[in-house]
Amino acid sequence: MSAPALFDVIGPVMIGPSSSHTAGVARICFLARKAFGERPGKARVTFHGSLAATWRGHGSDKAALAGLLGFHPEDERLSFARELAAREGLVVEFVEDRSVVAGVHPNTLRVELEGGGRKLSITGCSIGGGAVRVENVNGFPASISGELDAVLVRHRDRPGVIAGVTGVLAEAGVNIATAASRRNQKGDEALLVVEVDGVPPGAALAAIRALPEVLAAVHLPSVVS
Amino acid sequence: MRTSFTSEAELLELVAEAGRDLPGWMIAREAFLTGRDEAAVRDEIARRLSITRTALARGFKEPQRSVSGLTEGAAAKLHAQVNPPVRDELWNRALAYAVAINEVSACGGRIVAFPTAGSSGIVPGLLWAWRDEREGELSASSPRLQDAVAVAGAIGAVIAARATLSGAAGGCQAECGAAAAMGSGALAWLASGDAGRAFNAAALSLKNSLGLACDPVAGLVEVPCVKRNAFLAGNALVALTLDSAGIRSAVPFDEVVSAMKAIGDMMSPQLKESAEGGLAMTPTGLRVKAAMEAGFPDAPDS
Numbered sequence: 001m002s003a004p005a006l007f008d009v010i011g012p013v014m015i016g017p018s019s020s021h022t023a024g025v026a027r028i029c030f031l032a033r034k035a036f037g038e039r040p041g042k043a044r045v046t047f048h049g050s051l052a053a054t055w056r057g058h059g060s061d062k063a064a065l066a067g068l069l070g071f072h073p074e075d076e077r078l079s080f081a082r083e084l085a086a087r088e089g090l091v092v093e094f095v096e097d098r099s100v101v102a103g104v105h106p107n108t109l110r111v112e113l114e115g116g117g118r119k120l121s122i123t124g125c126s127i128g129g130g131a132v133r134v135e136n137v138n139g140f141p142a143s144i145s146g147e148l149d150a151v152l153v154r155h156r157d158r159p160g161v162i163a164g165v166t167g168v169l170a171e172a173g174v175n176i177a178t179a180a181s182r183r184n185q186k187g188d189e190a191l192l193v194v195e196v197d198g199v200p201p202g203a204a205l206a207a208i209r210a211l212p213e214v215l216a217a218v219h220l221p222s223v224v225s
Numbered sequence: 226m227r228t229s230f231t232s233e234a235e236l237l238e239l240v241a242e243a244g245r246d247l248p249g250w251m252i253a254r255e256a257f258l259t260g261r262d263e264a265a266v267r268d269e270i271a272r273r274l275s276i277t278r279t280a281l282a283r284g285f286k287e288p289q290r291s292v293s294g295l296t297e298g299a300a301a302k303l304h305a306q307v308n309p310p311v312r313d314e315l316w317n318r319a320l321a322y323a324v325a326i327n328e329v330s331a332c333g334g335r336i337v338a339f340p341t342a343g344s345s346g347i348v349p350g351l352l353w354a355w356r357d358e359r360e361g362e363l364s365a366s367s368p369r370l371q372d373a374v375a376v377a378g379a380i381g382a383v384i385a386a387r388a389t390l391s392g393a394a395g396g397c398q399a400e401c402g403a404a405a406a407m408g409s410g411a412l413a414w415l416a417s418g419d420a421g422r423a424f425n426a427a428a429l430s431l432k433n434s435l436g437l438a439c440d441p442v443a444g445l446v447e448v449p450c451v452k453r454n455a456f457l458a459g460n461a462l463v464a465l466t467l468d469s470a471g472i473r474s475a476v477p478f479d480e481v482v483s484a485m486k487a488i489g490d491m492m493s494p495q496l497k498e499s500a501e502g503g504l505a506m507t508p509t510g511l512r513v514k515a516a517m518e519a520g521f522p523d524a525p526d527s
Contacts, residue, residue, distance in 0.1 A: 001231070001385075001386050002228075002229040002230065002231060002386060003229070003230050003236070003382035003383060003385060004382055004385050005254075005255060006251055006252075006255040006266075006375065006378040007255065007269065007273075009340050009390070010273060010337060010339060010340070010374060010377065010381070011337055011338055012337070012338055013272075013273060013276055013335070013336075014338055015333060015334070015336075016329065016333050016334055016335075016336055016342050016345075017291070017332070017342060017447070018446045019338045019341045019342040019343070020391070021446075022333075022342070023338065023342065050393070050444065050499060053444055054443065054444035054445065054500065056292075056518075057292060057293055057443055057445040057521075058445065058446070059292070059333055074335070078333075079334075106393060128341070128389070128391025128394060129340055129341050129390050130341075130342075198260060
């Protein structure tokens with residue numbers, strides 16, 4: 001592995017006590033909220049492994065609430081997230097899953113959001129030092145670090161959709177760092193994750209949404225300040 | 226710009242090719258990687274330094290108490306000590322500062338993971354102690370202090386590339402051990418302005434924390450973490466002292482980090498942040514764990 005960026009080593013700016021159990025959880029839930037696009041009506045967060053064992057002492061629930069309220073992971077309101085969530089009527093069910101699954105990272109959480117007739121399920125791991133990896137979005141395997149801005153495009157598995165999306169980004173002068181598309185099965189629904197350098201302009205997002213066979217597109221902002 | 230390196234040797238070669246000094250090159254690299262200019266990178270370093278200073282002041286001013294009660298006002302006690310047995314100002318400040326910042330972290334305050342939350346007091350504690358005792362004119366906006374942070378970051382980046390900065394993957398040698406290496410290197414840079422000296426101090430420091438277990442009581446980042454921030458700040462000052470006397474590490478930095486990786490891989494998962502071994506499994510550790518699982522009924526605000 002090549003050396004990480006300076007602010008990955010000297011960072012993140014975060015609310016204690018744990019980079020993996022507090023900051024990482026806040027980041028994954030922040031990404032889930034942004035991917036969902038609005039405050040969910042119902043939410044459930046399942047802590048696995050080490051998180052299931054120690055979430056109380058690490059304030060992982062406050063971190064999750066802060067993320068689901070849309071607070072950036074370094075926002076000091078994380079300390080009061082329980083009160084703020086209650087005031088906003090955001091109710092989150094916290095579940096501990098202590099089962100040990102081979103090949104699953106010890107600090108994994110699943111976030112399930114519902115509202116406005118929509119559902120979103122995100123599974124992410126907190127891999128150390130606040131770094132995260134979203135590994136699954138609505139059943140589609142993914143690998144999203146949150147370090148770069150990303151565009152998530154839900155689309156039908158048809159020829160030319162990916163070219164259409166990358167074409168819009170090229171037109172807008174947005175550089176693509178990574179791109180990966182996964183489908184359930186041939187011809188069915190697919191999820192395209194494009195990580196980009198910088199913030200993609202709103203007009204580009206609107207143009208992507210207007211492409212044929214595109215079902216939805218959201219901007220996932222970077223969790224790094 | 227070529228930005229990829231996995232060793233001190235590669236890094237210093239890139240730095241030499243570019244005709245910059247080590248921190249200047251690290252800042253240019255960050256500017257390149259994040260699409261900012263160098264001034265913006267320096268501003269961000271300054272912002273992060275200021276956050277650590279705020280945490281430090283808070284740790285002294287407001288005695289901290291964690292939800293578990295395991296962390297309680299150690300920084301305030303160190304700060305209040307009028308006649309410490311070891312009579313060196315830099316030493317005493319570094320220990321107290323490291324604990325103050327890490328107590329704020331343990332109690333849910335705002336800090337910078339440096340490189341992690343559990344080790345967040347060591348590097349800024351050392352830097353601010355140096356500033357307060359040695360070079361009072363330094364501030365978050367001084368290029369010199371920002372350079373020291375960039376040197377610490379360079380050392381941490383090589384450790385991340387060759388080994389890990391995660392206790393779950395490599396034990397505490399990868400967190401507090403890495404932080405002490407970064408801090409000793411940053412101070413060696415301030416003392417000498419020499420990148421080789423910085424990595425030598427880091428090698429000396431890291432060798433002395435190889436194999437350090439990550440066995441936190443109840444899995445909380447409190448015991449032994451908070452006090453260990455003081456111990457490892459001391460470790461960094463010993464390394465600084467040896468380096469400044471011209472003592473070379475017999476094993477070069479890159480090889481020490483490779484050894485750290487090998488040791489981390491050999492360590493039982495029970496000693497890598499799983500709270501299943503060591504201090505976590507003592508009678509006291511198990512009592513705290515039971516209290517946590519009952520939701521800390523005695524805590525004032527759980």
